[in-house]
Amino acid sequence: MIGIGAFKTAHPGWLTLSPIVSSSLGSCSQHDVVVKRPFYRVPPTSQAAASSLKIVRYSSVDELKHVLKESIVMYWAKSLLNYTYDYIDHHISTSPTPLPFEIPHVHFVDAGVALGYGQRITSSKPGEKSNTKAGTVLAIYLLEEHIVFDDNQEFTNFIHNMDYMPSLDEDQYGYDLAIFLTFTQHIQYVQNEGLVSVLDYQGIYHSALLNTPFHED
Template sequence: MVRVGKEEEEEKLAGEITCLVWATALMALVYSCIREAKKLAQPDDIVNTTVFPQVRFVQSGLFRVKLPNPPKDKTRSTRHLLVYLVEERITGQFVKYIHNGSAVPRVQVGNEGDIASFLSFCQHLQYVKTSKQVYISDFQGFNGLLTDPQIMTTPDIPRRLFGDGNVARAFAAFESEHECTQYCMAYGLDTFTDRSGTRSPRVDVVE
């Protein structure tokens, strides 16, 4: 493995933080919508009797190393002024819930399968609430603690903003691939009506 140049590495790390910031905000949108729906519904309505999983993205930040006595020889290898991405640690067996190349959850059973089902609902809600412009994908982590998301956007938004993982073909296939879960139904989201009847092929990308 060859390490990229310092400037390129900093750009990539800044892109990861950008995705985490946007993902945190988009997840906050989901829970805000759920709270509002519960408030407007009757106590025995399904949105109030459904227990929505609690998930969140890791705390993170970019940190620059400043050595107290940096080497004067500029040709020497040093950590001085290097930038690192530091994230909250995730313990447990790491799970890829939903790939950024497909809207189909990769986990179907157990507690992690339930979280994947909820995250699929999150995608649907974000897609609708942003007028079909944005949703989170590449969900991964464990027990609802998530990291390294990808922000998927309409081609009208420059892909450069969110990196190479923003796969245009996957975004275009979202409505045909998404299958509403119990959480979509509990919230009252409409199913997509323009299904072709066949699934789009999964788009494999470099993670």
């Protein structure tokens, strides 16, 4: 396990598609991915049990609902970010003067939904023969692009999920990117008349500001 959050566990994995796609997840054989799966916590039954974490997986039907909901949120987050860059590019192209600063180039992690199939043995009464059902969906996973770090990068929370202001101070590394992300929120909120904007920006930052991946929670 890579880690555990409030609602999902994260595990290392790899993805091979047939045929291999030209870009994004599955663009190479055994593509490194992060495999995420939702869970819920079981309330402790005693004070001793409260010190340990017990998690339970959802049924395949409910698990599919949770994973699809998360994938749809990521789809819209990507769409809103693409719209923001289209908005920026339009105004740059119509400006009579060149831009006096660089625009950060960021993206959300690529993601997809994977269904795990297998054989499930249906239990029967004692003494009776058990039945095996082939082709049963046993688990549903959210696959995400694996964020790779180098010596000049660190995982950062740029904007909290309960605020629209940067989580960083002005003298902290990455503050300029956090300011840009608040700008994207402003554009999204104004252009869709207050219906939606993306919160909880977390990811890596590089001084070159090129192809910086984020994930959305």
